Amino acid sequence: MKKNILVAMLVTCGLSLSIMAQAQEQTATNNNNSQASGSDSVVHVAYKTVDRKDLPGAVSMLNPPQYLDKHYGTYPLEGTAAFIGGSNFWNLGTALVLIDGVPRSINDITANEIEQISFLKGANAIVLYGSRAANGVMLITTKRGRPGVSQINVRANSGINVPKSYPDYLGSAEYMGYYNQALQNDGLPALYPDSIIARYAAHANSYRYPDIDYFSSQYLRKLYNTHSANAEFSSGTERARFYALAGFQNQNSLLNFGEGKNEHNTRLNLRGNIDLKLNDFISTYVNVATVFYTNRNALGNYWQRADSLQPHRFAPLIPISAVAPDSKNAQTLIKGSRNILDGQYLLSGTQQFLTNPISDVYAAGYNKFTSRQFQYTNGIDVDLKNVTKGLSLHGQMSIDYSNTYNESVNNSYSIYVPTWSNVAGVDTITQLSMYNKDSKTGTQNLSNTWSDQLIDFNVHLDYVNTFKHKHNVSAMLMADGMRRRQTGDFQYRTNANAGVQLAYNYDHKYYADLSGAIVNSTKLPVGKRVAFSPTASLGWVLSEENFLKGSGVVDRLKLTAAAGIVNTDVDFAVNNYYLYNAVYSPTAYYSWADGTYTNRTTTISRGENLDLTYAKRKEVNVSIEGALFKNKIDFLASLFYIKKDGMPVQNYSLYPSYFFTGYPETSFVPYANFAANRYQGFDFQLNFHERVGAVKLTIGAAGTYVTTKALKRDELFTDAYRNRAGKPVDAIFGLRSQGLFADQNDIDNHGTQKFGAVKPGDIKYEDQNDDNVIDERDEVMIGRWSSPFTGGVNVTAQWKDLTLFVLGTGSFGGTGVRSGDYYWVTGAVKYSAVVRDANYPRLTTLGSGNNFRYSDFWTYSTDRINISKVQLTWSFPQKILKGSFVKGLSMYVSGSDLLTIAKNRAVMELNIGSMPQTRFYNFGIKGEF
Numbered sequence: 001m002k003k004n005i006l007v008a009m010l011v012t013c014g015l016s017l018s019i020m021a022q023a024q025e026q027t028a029t030n031n032n033n034s035q036a037s038g039s040d041s042v043v044h045v046a047y048k049t050v051d052r053k054d055l056p057g058a059v060s061m062l063n064p065p066q067y068l069d070k071h072y073g074t075y076p077l078e079g080t081a082a083f084i085g086g087s088n089f090w091n092l093g094t095a096l097v098l099i100d101g102v103p104r105s106i107n108d109i110t111a112n113e114i115e116q117i118s119f120l121k122g123a124n125a126i127v128l129y130g131s132r133a134a135n136g137v138m139l140i141t142t143k144r145g146r147p148g149v150s151q152i153n154v155r156a157n158s159g160i161n162v163p164k165s166y167p168d169y170l171g172s173a174e175y176m177g178y179y180n181q182a183l184q185n186d187g188l189p190a191l192y193p194d195s196i197i198a199r200y201a202a203h204a205n206s207y208r209y210p211d212i213d214y215f216s217s218q219y220l221r222k223l224y225n226t227h228s229a230n231a232e233f234s235s236g237t238e239r240a241r242f243y244a245l246a247g248f249q250n251q252n253s254l255l256n257f258g259e260g261k262n263e264h265n266t267r268l269n270l271r272g273n274i275d276l277k278l279n280d281f282i283s284t285y286v287n288v289a290t291v292f293y294t295n296r297n298a299l300g301n302y303w304q305r306a307d308s309l310q311p312h313r314f315a316p317l318i319p320i321s322a323v324a325p326d327s328k329n330a331q332t333l334i335k336g337s338r339n340i341l342d343g344q345y346l347l348s349g350t351q352q353f354l355t356n357p358i359s360d361v362y363a364a365g366y367n368k369f370t371s372r373q374f375q376y377t378n379g380i381d382v383d384l385k386n387v388t389k390g391l392s393l394h395g396q397m398s399i400d401y402s403n404t405y406n407e408s409v410n411n412s413y414s415i416y417v418p419t420w421s422n423v424a425g426v427d428t429i430t431q432l433s434m435y436n437k438d439s440k441t442g443t444q445n446l447s448n449t450w451s452d453q454l455i456d457f458n459v460h461l462d463y464v465n466t467f468k469h470k471h472n473v474s475a476m477l478m479a480d481g482m483r484r485r486q487t488g489d490f491q492y493r494t495n496a497n498a499g500v501q502l503a504y505n506y507d508h509k510y511y512a513d514l515s516g517a518i519v520n521s522t523k524l525p526v527g528k529r530v531a532f533s534p535t536a537s538l539g540w541v542l543s544e545e546n547f548l549k550g551s552g553v554v555d556r557l558k559l560t561a562a563a564g565i566v567n568t569d570v571d572f573a574v575n576n577y578y579l580y581n582a583v584y585s586p587t588a589y590y591s592w593a594d595g596t597y598t599n600r601t602t603t604i605s606r607g608e609n610l611d612l613t614y615a616k617r618k619e620v621n622v623s624i625e626g627a628l629f630k631n632k633i634d635f636l637a638s639l640f641y642i643k644k645d646g647m648p649v650q651n652y653s654l655y656p657s658y659f660f661t662g663y664p665e666t667s668f669v670p671y672a673n674f675a676a677n678r679y680q681g682f683d684f685q686l687n688f689h690e691r692v693g694a695v696k697l698t699i700g701a702a703g704t705y706v707t708t709k710a711l712k713r714d715e716l717f718t719d720a721y722r723n724r725a726g727k728p729v730d731a732i733f734g735l736r737s738q739g740l741f742a743d744q745n746d747i748d749n750h751g752t753q754k755f756g757a758v759k760p761g762d763i764k765y766e767d768q769n770d771d772n773v774i775d776e777r778d779e780v781m782i783g784r785w786s787s788p789f790t791g792g793v794n795v796t797a798q799w800k801d802l803t804l805f806v807l808g809t810g811s812f813g814g815t816g817v818r819s820g821d822y823y824w825v826t827g828a829v830k831y832s833a834v835v836r837d838a839n840y841p842r843l844t845t846l847g848s849g850n851n852f853r854y855s856d857f858w859t860y861s862t863d864r865i866n867i868s869k870v871q872l873t874w875s876f877p878q879k880i881l882k883g884s885f886v887k888g889l890s891m892y893v894s895g896s897d898l899l900t901i902a903k904n905r906a907v908m909e910l911n912i913g914s915m916p917q918t919r920f921y922n923f924g925i926k927g928e929f
Contacts, residue, residue, distance in 0.1 A: 056513060104400065330432040607669055649675045706788055790810070
């Protein structure tokens, strides 16, 4: 595989250099008409580019080439909270991601390849993308070659990932003590005698009395490595331009034994963008990108099983030296084993646990996940100035194909259960019992094959002209279509829309824009599939008026107001193309004649509604942008109000109860356009530029604040406080706690709690409706999942050839819930350190529906401030490089996710059942040639 990757990179580099050499032989005769790629004055919006001064409101943008040298990372959205307030698009939901205008995943691209990311938030900015764009659009534009500019950039990085924390579980002796306490709480006898607990606590024989910590250095490395490299090549003339990139990344894992030592993931990405000017009227371009990704890991989910297997169950390895030499049966089993580790150990287990995370990593085999992606885009631009000045035609078609599969080698292995005895004062294994068989067939198994095919096209006719030097007019007529099919789809996923945009500005001072889209969705019934989405915006550059022109304070000040209605089907589930149809299906069996005959009933899961139509995003927003004090301060802010209306739900509250039943589950209730949400708030960006002595200082701050409200819900609660309507869209409902019951008298004097038997030490809940009964009717809002405010600060200080960059981010107002077996300890699950807390509810082995349910006893604030990035970069002075073929050389060191300041940092930094969160320390070098 590595040889194939190396060959591919060499071929790509060779082709790129060949094209460059040919391009350099041509003479660039005129660069005046060429717009430099990545120019600060150009912003990519829907199907076109505009000068930044003419940018409509509610649009933010990032230019990675401007900051990657001081803030390097491969993930395209790293630091967005501090640059533009985050990529949450006003918390509306998942945004549409377009790479060069094509629906693709953000994971398909790295920051190195990107020229610009435009965040289209307002309805007026997104409407041309139709029904699929109602949650916002992230428009990513890749790099292209520039006429007369030849450049090679090479970058290499090497870093370490250091875990922040691991789960903290009780050791064997402590677990046994707490488990005995749980049994006592249940009125049951102790399971573990004190003498046995003492032996486990003594750690005299860790094989007979094990105390296994699956997160110890015995099994895990202290850190794992990430290495990456990429090379960019670009050149061209007025006639032909190209950009090419080859990138590679490799990462190993924390596991430090068995197959875990071979765990890794690799990513090879190649991109080539070519622009050709065929004649004075016709230009074309071709974009090709491919990603090869593989991930190899040991079979058996180590992290998940390590969080569930108690430490005292068994030692994962049996020392052969501890087996009695005169035990013929045991010695025979040893000789027959095919999995003797280091010539010293057998794999262990019990009849109950025939597999375990340690043995799996040693002997179960491996799985290799493979992903292959190919993306092709071809476009043509035709200047129709001979027909009418300012008229042009643009078309683009894309074909994407990707597939994934798992390739595994599945081995079975024997585990051995020892029988220990004390012989002459020495712990000895006198007998071995074997379960399962050792088998290594070497067969490679293919599974979970999946493919994704996408065809996307768009065409638009543009008109741009200026009359009498001040009247700037533009118009666009466009159409867009997409067809996609993935493994398991019974039909294509489609989207189509046509749109029109009419824009006018007077002397770049007064702006007006009317944009709309005719949308079509096959998720809706015939007759309801076509709708029109209208939007409008007005802009006013106040700084061009006499009362501000020439001001020593205000350099630029522009106001923009916009409103619109966007019809959308994104609130329909991805594959729910027939919500308007009634659905009948076979369900439960019934029998008669004493079971002689059986048959199945037919049930209905929803009724028919041929009037089902689009949900609507109704919006008003106002934006202000400008610069002050000779551009020392620049800012952008937006205020918005959005109502999402007519989201499809089944309105059970409008129908009699006999329209639906529990078993067999039946419902005649159709989907209808009923639910509604409100989103309102603001976002802002603020940058300050100053020179302090020899230091060039830039400080940026950004943030987004969003409040949400569920306006309409299908609900008929007797108690108004239980209504979801009127609460945040992401509200968390549960019980309010009043501490723990102190004794039986406390229980007797409190309302009856209907969640199971209650004993002293259980959680006491508040009776909300004063009926002296605590049940589901006493649930109230106890928090909200997302944080209303997200934002951050970025600071750049440059002194001579040194640049220091610091990135801080934060979020406030959110709520988390401690849940799962780590926090909700019951039965015989693995006990975590939370049980040591004196305020922890009563331990029990019988389950606790009373304690382990959503309540504010388990909630915590997710407010946090992160030092997300610190990077120090040194650029070699030009006087050192002068006269060499090296145009630029820099080195940098950085740390990511360095510090979290939060009251509940320990909870937020802890992963359960998966790899730990890490801090990343990196060293990199970049050369320009």
